[in-house]
Amino acid sequence: MLLVVAILVVIPLALFGVQMIQASDPYVKNVLTQPGDPIQGKAIFQINCAGCHGWEGNGLVGPSLQAVSKRKSRYGLIHQVISGETPPMPKFQPSPQEMADLLSYLENL
Structure with missing residues (x-):
């Protein structure tokens, strides 16, 4: 029983820790604060991703x-x-705005 309680406490704390690390990454923070443009994101996708993931x-x-x-x-x-x-x-290094645009497009697929 004690093991179950320990697991129920540790898992949420570990997940919270991972989210804190993710949220503290300056690039990620910058991307997530940018308003994404799905039209620009589609153009970025078609140039960089469509060759392997398909036009749509x-x-x-x-x-x-x-x-x-x-x-x-x-x-x-x-x-x-x-x-x-x-x-x-491949490793792709878009600017924060380009990444925000790409995210916006991907969220609309």
């Missing part, structure tokens, strides 16, 4: 990104784009 994000070589914002948090999407941790997806 339906998937080709890369997975479909339809409703991706329901599967990943805003931080998760930012991290996915800029990290280069999932080959063959």
Whole structure:
């Protein structure tokens, strides 16, 4: 019983800690404070992402990104784009405004 209580306390605290680290990243903070323009985001997507994810994000070589914002948090999407941790997806370094625009577009897929 004590183990269950400890787990119920530790998990929320760990999640809160991860969110605090994410929120303290200056790039992420900057992106999340920018108003995103989905029209600009679509242009960025079509230039940089459509070759693998399809013209409308339906998937080709890369997975479909339809409703991706329901599967990943805003931080998760930012991290996915800029990290280069999932080959063959390249590391992409958009400006904070470009990333905000791309997020806005992805949230509308």
